[in-house]
Amino acid sequence: MKIYFKSLAMHLKGELEYRVNFILSFLSQILVFFTYYFIIIALFAKFDNIKGFTMYEVLLCFSIIQFGFSMNEVFARGVDRFDRLIIRGDFDRLLLRPRNIILQVLCSDGDFVKSARVIQAIIVMIVALLHLHIEWNIMRVITLLLMLLSACIIFFGIFLLAASYCFYTVQGLEVRNVFTDGGKHMAQYPIGVFSKGFVLFFTFIIPYAFVNYYPLLYFLGKKDTIIYGLSPLLVIIYLLPCIIVFHLGMKRYSSVGS
């Protein structure tokens, strides 16, 4: 863990070498990503709810997913940009070090400009929470924290799957974006607003529903069962196959080469 934070500090040091670039990128990140939120606000200027969800409820959902995604962009950038590691041949170097490979991949890159998005997501979340009339209690706080945590975990798992794809081919990387970026855009809305097939897919194949739908229902008081509130914990199980797939890919790499 110490190595991880040290590497991050070094990436930050490297990024800060280019000061003007860092500041400008940071600002542009904030500006560009507010447009995403404006789209939602514009949408709700026309309709006052989508399948029973109000604007602030959707914004809450949206900001939680953004939070999880951006946290990964900052802290797991190495997994996100794993294709570069393979293409440049730097992955060989990681295999020469006496440490866990996934940890080293995490250490290999960081992108602190993207922390602008994390901050932004937190701001939007707070605004949304202030406008929603939540009856706060301990369970609701736990549920909210679990949602944030599981959002980070699920995107980490998906990034890891996408990275594993690089072991097989570095061509056609767009395919993986369907699941990372595409998935993110879907998940920004409460999954329930989509048709049943989507709900099933995002419950059992990529369990976004456990991040931002079932717990959201509990959090907003639309469902009372505590299971709904604790459902984000299931996402942790999802991480397991992702790690296994990555290790299978690694085995293949060492027998096939580039």
Next chain:
Amino acid sequence: MSFIEVKQISKTFRVAKKKSGLKEAFKSFLKREYLDIKAVDDISFSIEKGEIVGYIGPNGAGKSTTIKILSGILNPDSGECKIAGMTPWKERVKYVKKIGVVFGQKSQLWWDIPAEDTFDLLRDIYEIPEEEYLSTKNDLIEKLNLKDIINIPVRQLSLGQRMRCEIAASLLHSPEILFLDEPTIGLDAVSKQLVRDFIKKLNKEKQTTIILTTHDMSDITTLAKRIILIGKGKVLYDGSLKKLKNMYETETYISIKTKDSLNIKKKGIISKKKNKEGYDLVINTKLISISELLTVLSHRISIEDIEILEEPIDKMIVRLYEDYQI
């Protein structure tokens, strides 16, 4: 048993056949044809502790693949390999603590920050005790003359300076074996000399076993007593450089300064060329010795000056490759 023991290692890569033309591109899109390339074919050798071995061969001979197998990055299709009692690709974490690898063409230093920061991070990665780390580091700084460059962001360093830092980075954990993959590529004469001297010293003082691949034959002549020559994935020669020289180095260049004109035909003289001041001769020393030739010459002409050159080792290697048809 030797320190490094490689037995009948083979590795085949599958490469998709690519043909030119759009039509062929469509065809291969629908049905791929594969070509099996034997990168390493039944290679065996053993190396004792403290040896420096030059691992040479033309591009694509299988040098890098072998290095990758020996360092545990790749696992071979068949064959055995025991290094310091371990199989590299099976006990990766334990094994890589004992080796250092320098890739001349790939950097392991962080581009935007000073090399010293990378060193500190490596200390944590290899879990080197602080005391040991400091003494190793200071030793390397002194021997590789890094004092003034260690605090400059790596991107601002010259190639020679960077290579010295690279070598230091690979040695912080005091490995028993050092793999050097083209360590002097692109370096100027001074840097090359510095790197070579350092490698020699390291081998002498710490008994580090060194496996060196290079295309620069003067690296080999100054460093390695033993060479392993591979071509098309097979070991073609394994032995001392001296013996190889004796086998192959039969051409000698002699340049004579004289005002007289020389008319000589003798077995063993391969070519004779007139230049401004005299003649350039190429002789085969197996057929005519230098002293023999000189006796003959001094009877016929008055020699003002004479220069004798051995065949450059690069040329010898070219002939060697030709003989083995690689």
